[in-house]
Amino acid sequence: MRNPMNLVGGLFGAGFGFVLAAARLHEYDTIHETLKLESPYVFGLMGLAIGISLPLLWILERRQVATVYGGRLALSRSKIERHHIVGGVLFGAGWSIAGTCPAPALAMLSSGATYGAVAVVGLFVGLWLRDRQVAAGTGGASIGDGEHRDLQTTPAGSA
Amino acid sequence: MNILPDQLPFWIAGPLLGLLVVGLFVVANQPLGASGAYMQTMKAVRRDTDTVGWRVWYFGGIFVGGALATILGPGIEIRRGYDSMTAAGWSPTFIALVVLAGAIVMGYGARMAGGCTSGHGICGTAQRSPASWATTATFMATAVAVTGVLTLLTGGDL
Numbered sequence: 001m002r003n004p005m006n007l008v009g010g011l012f013g014a015g016f017g018f019v020l021a022a023a024r025l026h027e028y029d030t031i032h033e034t035l036k037l038e039s040p041y042v043f044g045l046m047g048l049a050i051g052i053s054l055p056l057l058w059i060l061e062r063r064q065v066a067t068v069y070g071g072r073l074a075l076s077r078s079k080i081e082r083h084h085i086v087g088g089v090l091f092g093a094g095w096s097i098a099g100t101c102p103a104p105a106l107a108m109l110s111s112g113a114t115y116g117a118v119a120v121v122g123l124f125v126g127l128w129l130r131d132r133q134v135a136a137g138t139g140g141a142s143i144g145d146g147e148h149r150d151l152q153t154t155p156a157g158s159a
Numbered sequence: 160m161n162i163l164p165d166q167l168p169f170w171i172a173g174p175l176l177g178l179l180v181v182g183l184f185v186v187a188n189q190p191l192g193a194s195g196a197y198m199q200t201m202k203a204v205r206r207d208t209d210t211v212g213w214r215v216w217y218f219g220g221i222f223v224g225g226a227l228a229t230i231l232g233p234g235i236e237i238r239r240g241y242d243s244m245t246a247a248g249w250s251p252t253f254i255a256l257v258v259l260a261g262a263i264v265m266g267y268g269a270r271m272a273g274g275c276t277s278g279h280g281i282c283g284t285a286q287r288s289p290a291s292w293a294t295t296a297t298f299m300a301t302a303v304a305v306t307g308v309l310t311l312l313t314g315g316d317l
Binding site: 018028037042058060065070080083085095113116118122 | 255
């Protein structure tokens with residue numbers, strides 16, 4: 001393989017999708033039972049995921065660990081801005097109505113639920129609509145947070 | 160194949176997810192998000208030159224991993240999904256429209272906030288980013304409130 005990061009990406013994506021489907025997070029009922037506060041499942045899952053990764057990342061950051069393909073480990077922290085709150089309100093409303101979120105929607109589709117395709121298409125449309133505004137300079141910046149930063153150059157084979 | 164239980168307990172799935180988050184940071188210094196992978200996949204389709212290629216593989220990986228867990232669990236069954244909405248007496252067209260509308264709002268919000276349930280909700284909070292904690296608290300509270308309204312409006316059907 002020319003770029004080992006592709007394999008890494010594929011494997012981590014597969015692990016992620018596997019856990020989501022095994023936890024049935026791609027089912028409307030799993031999400032809604034938590035959002036109706038009838039089951040602690042999703043909150044417990046997220047809480048434990050954070051509970052494990054936050055201290056480990058903190059330690060790794062303090063030790064200035066060198067990552068395999070991405071240079072020295074660097075966590076990113078952003079200040080709270082208006083777009084986080086407004087975006088969070090919109091995301092939360094959509095999450096509740098569609099009963100799924102971006103990664104579980106893919107697992108929903110691959111589990112055989114055809115409405116998963118509707119959710120995936122809708123997500124693409126929504127992301128694209130906002131991205132157009134950002135590109136046109138009317139939407140303000142929304143890159144630079146935990147998620148939307150990306151490895152620009154991958155030193156292929158230089159591990 | 161029913162090798163996997165119906166649903167992994169959250170105290171197993173949660174830590175597994177946490178370890179995947181740490182793993183991707185250790186290997187690639189990158190967050191285990193999802194909406195960013197949608198963006199890169201869109202760029203790949205448009206043949207943009209600045210596409211981050213591995214995120215497209217990652218996007219495909221989520222799909223394949225979901226299928227794999229389903230095969231090892233209840234098995235892949237072609238169905239519509241959203242049984243609760245069908246049980247509430249909604250027509251297939253109406254359900255599709257509701258899901259589509261919800262997903263568009265969700266995608267728009269994710270791009271605006273710079274992340275979703277995984278990017279902000281798990282990876283950003285684990286990086287101790289104030290913006291991620293604020294976004295996560297906001298979308299959690301909003302989702303609980305909107306779900307309460309949905310339950311009221313549908314007379315408890317949803």
